[in-house]
Amino acid sequence: MSSWRRRLVVAMGDELGRARAEARALAEHTAAASEAVRAEADALITGSTRKQAKLGAIHRRMIETLEARRENAVAASVQAVRDAAAACAPAAAGTDWASWEPASGLGRGAAPLLRIGRLAGDADLPALVPLLDRAHLCVDAGAAAALPGLLLRAIGSVPAGRVRCHVYDPEHLGGPLSAFAPLGKAGLLSFVGPSGLRETLDSLVEEVRRVNADVLAGEHASLAELAAATGRRPEPWRVLVLQGASLSEWHAHEKAQLARLRRTGIAAGVHLVVVGDQVEDVPRLETAGYSGLGAPVRLDAAPPLPLITAAAKSIAEKHSAGREPARLVDLLPQRLWAESSATGLEAALGERPTGEIARVTLGDNPPHALVGGPSGSGKTNLLYAWIAALASTYHPDELALYLLDFKEGVSFARFAAGRRDPSWLPHVRLVGVNINDDREFGLALLRHLKAELRRRAEAAKAHEATKLEELRAADPAGHWPRIVAVVDEFQVLLEARDAVTEEAVGLLEDLARRGRSQGIHLVLASQDIAGIEALWGRPSLVAQFTLRIALPKARRVLAENNHAADTVPRFHAIVNDESGHSGANKCVAIPNAGHADAWEPLQKRLWEGRPADNEPPALFDGDHIPELSGRTPRPETAILGQTIDLGAAGAELALHRAPGRNLAILGTRSGEAADILAAAALTAARAQPIAVDLCCLETDAASGALNLAAALEAEGAQVNWHDSLTDACKDWESRCDGTLRLALWYAVDAGSARLDAAGREAMRDMLLNGPERHLHTLGWWRSVPRLREDLGGYAARFDAVDAWLALDVQGPELAPLSPASGGPAWYPRPRRGLYFDRARHRAPQVVIPYMTCAHLPNAVLDSLA
Ligand SMILES: Nc1ncnc2c1ncn2[C@@H]1O[C@H](COP(=O)(O)OP(=O)(O)OP(=O)(O)O)[C@@H](O)[C@H]1O
Numbered sequence: 001m002s003s004w005r006r007r008l009v010v011a012m013g014d015e016l017g018r019a020r021a022e023a024r025a026l027a028e029h030t031a032a033a034s035e036a037v038r039a040e041a042d043a044l045i046t047g048s049t050r051k052q053a054k055l056g057a058i059h060r061r062m063i064e065t066l067e068a069r070r071e072n073a074v075a076a077s078v079q080a081v082r083d084a085a086a087a088c089a090p091a092a093a094g095t096d097w098a099s100w101e102p103a104s105g106l107g108r109g110a111a112p113l114l115r116i117g118r119l120a121g122d123a124d125l126p127a128l129v130p131l132l133d134r135a136h137l138c139v140d141a142g143a144a145a146a147l148p149g150l151l152l153r154a155i156g157s158v159p160a161g162r163v164r165c166h167v168y169d170p171e172h173l174g175g176p177l178s179a180f181a182p183l184g185k186a187g188l189l190s191f192v193g194p195s196g197l198r199e200t201l202d203s204l205v206e207e208v209r210r211v212n213a214d215v216l217a218g219e220h221a222s223l224a225e226l227a228a229a230t231g232r233r234p235e236p237w238r239v240l241v242l243q244g245a246s247l248s249e250w251h252a253h254e255k256a257q258l259a260r261l262r263r264t265g266i267a268a269g270v271h272l273v274v275v276g277d278q279v280e281d282v283p284r285l286e287t288a289g290y291s292g293l294g295a296p297v298r299l300d301a302a303p304p305l306p307l308i309t310a311a312a313k314s315i316a317e318k319h320s321a322g323r324e325p326a327r328l329v330d331l332l333p334q335r336l337w338a339e340s341s342a343t344g345l346e347a348a349l350g351e352r353p354t355g356e357i358a359r360v361t362l363g364d365n366p367p368h369a370l371v372g373g374p375s376g377s378g379k380t381n382l383l384y385a386w387i388a389a390l391a392s393t394y395h396p397d398e399l400a401l402y403l404l405d406f407k408e409g410v411s412f413a414r415f416a417a418g419r420r421d422p423s424w425l426p427h428v429r430l431v432g433v434n435i436n437d438d439r440e441f442g443l444a445l446l447r448h449l450k451a452e453l454r455r456r457a458e459a460a461k462a463h464e465a466t467k468l469e470e471l472r473a474a475d476p477a478g479h480w481p482r483i484v485a486v487v488d489e490f491q492v493l494l495e496a497r498d499a500v501t502e503e504a505v506g507l508l509e510d511l512a513r514r515g516r517s518q519g520i521h522l523v524l525a526s527q528d529i530a531g532i533e534a535l536w537g538r539p540s541l542v543a544q545f546t547l548r549i550a551l552p553k554a555r556r557v558l559a560e561n562n563h564a565a566d567t568v569p570r571f572h573a574i575v576n577d578e579s580g581h582s583g584a585n586k587c588v589a590i591p592n593a594g595h596a597d598a599w600e601p602l603q604k605r606l607w608e609g610r611p612a613d614n615e616p617p618a619l620f621d622g623d624h625i626p627e628l629s630g631r632t633p634r635p636e637t638a639i640l641g642q643t644i645d646l647g648a649a650g651a652e653l654a655l656h657r658a659p660g661r662n663l664a665i666l667g668t669r670s671g672e673a674a675d676i677l678a679a680a681a682l683t684a685a686r687a688q689p690i691a692v693d694l695c696c697l698e699t700d701a702a703s704g705a706l707n708l709a710a711a712l713e714a715e716g717a718q719v720n721w722h723d724s725l726t727d728a729c730k731d732w733e734s735r736c737d738g739t740l741r742l743a744l745w746y747a748v749d750a751g752s753a754r755l756d757a758a759g760r761e762a763m764r765d766m767l768l769n770g771p772e773r774h775l776h777t778l779g780w781w782r783s784v785p786r787l788r789e790d791l792g793g794y795a796a797r798f799d800a801v802d803a804w805l806a807l808d809v810q811g812p813e814l815a816p817l818s819p820a821s822g823g824p825a826w827y828p829r830p831r832r833g834l835y836f837d838r839a840r841h842r843a844p845q846v847v848i849p850y851m852t853c854a855h856l857p858n859a860v861l862d863s864l865a
Contacts, residue, residue: 102156161319373551468519498825667807698747725751
């Protein structure tokens with residue numbers, strides 16, 4: 001082969017080898033690339049599969065969450081619908097027949113809707129239809145079985161007797177509704193025969209006219225609106241059932257009356273239920289539903305006949321027994337303490353026979369009230385109801401109450417804090433209980449009110465105001481609540497012809513006349529005519545009490561020719577704000593306010609809401625014996641006992657250097673006399689250093705005197721014990737060193753009888769001249785003649801004894817010591833004394849001797865030990 005050929009073959013071989021190598025390299029590269037792409041694709045596929053799985057899970061979870069939410073929302077809505085249904089159809093309007101009984105769920109709200117069955121579907125929702133106050137109703141013949149249930153719910157879900165039915169059923173003459181017959185006896189149901197149709201329609205049209213003219217009187221568009229505004233429904237609902245009435249065959253007059261009732265009845269509480277006929281514009285109840293509901297309904301089975309009969313009987317009985325008395329809680333305002341008392345005090349006292357709330361006013365007119373009724377007629381209960389209404393309506397800054405009960409009881413004790421119940425009524429400033437014979441408590445109240453009257457009159461003058469309303473406007477920062485003073489059995493205060501009655505009448509007259517403009521109101525209650533008659537003799541006083549409240553059988557509270565109280569039913573009162581004149585009588589049912597269930601929750605609520613600075617009321621308790629307090633009097637003063645006034649102040653005896661500054665305690669009650677001497681000495685010793693000469697001539701009082709001596713020494717007093725009066729009087733001048741010196745003599749007369757002439761002379765000299773040397777005798781004589789004897793016999797003057805405190809000494813016996821001729825009107829009673837200081841008092845005052853034993857160490861026992 002030629003060389004060029006060989007060279008060509010070699011070159012081609014090289015070329016082919018290179019090409020083959022390149023092709024191999026390319027093939028390898030391509031294979032690697034495709035492997036990479038496949039791996040990438042695999043990775044992508046795996047990633048997206050995972051993502052898809054994740055998304056799938058998320059989606060599932062979302063679906064589940066949404067599903068759960070939807071189910072919850074549906075359940076909540078179903079519950080809300082059920083709750084709303086239960087609120088719209090409470091108690092007997094919506095309860096299943098299995099547990100059904102007549103029970104009014106009517107509060108202050110609208111008339112209930114009535115259940116007829118349940119809505120078709122799984123949700124078990126009640127189907128309610130409107131009737132009372134809202135609609136008329138046509139019932140298809142096929143749904144007529146629902147009629148007894150519908151009527152039973154309507155009748156049973158409002159207070160007994162508030163639905164009256166008229167049934168016109170010419171075909172069956174009321175047969176299908178005969179189970180309701182017991183209502184007929186109570187006048188709540190009438191079956192109307194064919195001949196009675198016209199009359200029934202006419203009378204219902206007349207009812208609508210009357211309600212519009214007399215009850216709604218242009219002030220309200222409907223009875224429902226009136227009830228919403230006032231909380232009371234004065235008229236019953238009337239339901240006319242027309243069953244198989246063939247309306248198309250009626251005469252023109254009946255048709256026209258029916259059309260009138262259809263147009264105007266609902267507002268006046270007159271409703272049509274037409275079975276088996278259609279009436280234009282009236283919703284229909286059919287087998288499958290109610291035209292206003294828009295959803296199919298499964299009607300309830302009819303109630304069992306015995307259930308209807310029993311309910312009809314019970315409703316009829318309740319209705320025949322009369323209106324259910326108003327409940328206290330229903331009369332109270334919905335918002336506590338919302339009113340201002342600037343112009344007066346208005347309180348819901350009870351309910352009128354029409355259902356209207358009866359309000360009584362105290363203000364410029366009428367300013368004061370007289371309440372009368374024999375024992376057990378409900379006077380105290382009425383006062384409770386009145387106080388409850390006032391205290392709920394007005395804030396304690398707007399109203400202050402002073403409550404005093406002269407009965408032998410504790411009617412008003414509930415208003416003060418007690419051991420069982422620590423709450424009090426925050427408006428009450430004073431409560432008087434167990435007052436019994438202590439007419440002075442009444443006087444103390446009237447004096448306090450008189451002082452308040454004066455304070456208000458002065459403030460009014462300073463602000464150029466003529467009455468409380470103007471004073472409050474002129475002095476908005478001032479504290480000027482209206483005051484109501486309630487005195488139960490007030491006749492006790494005026495029953496004797498004495499200084500207490502005289503002063504009480506004067507104070508009452510003044511308060512009654514001027515209290516009107518200063519916002520001080522009196523409510524006087526009495527169970528017998530005596531009290532009223534005590535006032536009757538004072539026409540100007542009685543004339544101010546223009547509000548009269550007479551309980552059953554009350555006499556003379558109303559005007560003479562007004563006999564309404566003779567026939568007023570039990571637990572009712574005649575309220576008359578025109579001085580008892582018969583034209584102004586209002587019969588009012590009073591709620592039971594005395595019962596603890598009614599009262600206690602209210603007082604607790606008011607007490608818990610009291611202002612931070614509210615103090616408990618002062619308490620006058622006639623049965624309580626006060627303890628000697630730790631109070632220190634001014635220097636040269638001794639405290640003998642507690643006076644009867646709002647501040648429970650001490651009865652003071654001034655012991656300054658002046659003739660006559662001695663005290664005679666008169667009477668035989670040794671314990672009380674010893675208590676008075678102890679209180680006087682201990683209080684005087686607290687105010688300044690004193691010296692004491694003690695002489696006890698009565699063995700019963702000896703241990704008390706010894707204990708007192710020890711107590712006085714403990715107070716820092718210098719004490720000398722004298723075994724006889726001779727000893728106590730001898731050389732008295734030598735003991736006078738300028739310090740206040742008290743000679744405490746127990747049972748002076750037991751020793752004075754044994755004094756010789758010199759001793760007698762020394763005693764008289766000491767009594768006459770000691771006080772000027774600051775030696776004051778506080779002596780206990782057991783009778784007035786014995787005191788007189790010791791002062792010089794029959795013709796003796798009492799100049800040496802300015803002050804006396806009588807215990808069991810009758811008024812006439814005190815004549816020689818008294819400013820009133822014939823002596824003060826004083827009828828001794830336990831733990832009470834009559835105190836008079838010629839230099840200080842215009843008239844004697846009653847004091848309650850303190851118990852002092854807690855202040856006296858038992859020195860006798862100590863010395864024996
Ligand atoms: N409106 C009422 N509703 C129910 N019970 C009442 C009502 N009014 C009074 N009562 C009851 O009648 C009884 C006598 O009432 P209350 O004590 O108020 O009469 P009173 O006239 O004050 O009698 P007294 O002077 O003898 O105390 C009490 O048991 C009381 O609970």
